[in-house]
Amino acid sequence: SEFVMAVAVALIGRDNSRLYTRVTEREKDDYEVQMFIHCTLDIVEDKLSKATELYLGLLTSNHKYKSFGFVANTGVKLILVLSLANTTLKDTDMRAHFKRFHLLYTNCLSNPFYELGKPLKSRALDDASADLFRSTPAE
Template sequence: MAVCVAVIAKENYPLYIRSIPTENELKFHYTVHTSLDVVDEKISAMGKALVDQRELYLGLLYPTEDYKVYGYVTNSKVKFVMVVDSSNTALRDNEIRSMFRKLHNSYTDVMCNPFYNPGDPIQSRAFDNMVMSMMVQVC
């Protein structure tokens, strides 16, 4: 479904980034990096809302001709960015949401690993598999 999934640290450096057509990896890196602009914008707009009422899902960050970029931010300001192919019209907002929630859960598991240093790139195989499963379910 997704073509690129990225986890970005609070300081905006990538903790994890994975895209499916690997030859286009660079383009996705640029896309995800640029999307941080909108994420920042949305977070700062959201800052005024009460913490407990805050919606973690940021929705569509920005569409491009070929891709749609969705965002999600955890309470600790770790950002998840997901790039979805525009031609994949079957994907609704709700599905994106649930994918993000799944991603968040898996990320939390990674964080719970006592051998993981927060701030290090994520190398968990479980997380990787989960992301791959999200990207493979194309048809």
């Protein structure tokens, strides 16, 4: 059977506006993923008050998904949604993925045509998302 690394990736502004969201092809019409991301935001706010580092770790899970979070020092939140069945990604992997997305996000900010707070259009972010969504054989 096929195994998908990640289901969705989202970058959320400090005002909770959606800066960038990508969902796997298989789940793209599933409203449940969008709702899950939305519900995760409340948990991010709660975790932020107790956080001692930018990586927030596992935020929440339901019957289908689990989410992990990272907050940039600018207040931008990065959320990664995985299938609940995904047990192969370790904490160190998650940190590496978030570091990569954070770097790509900062690159977007240095684009003179990017208007702060507006949704991001970035081939580099799209490619990084596609890498995360790439299916690998289940172990």
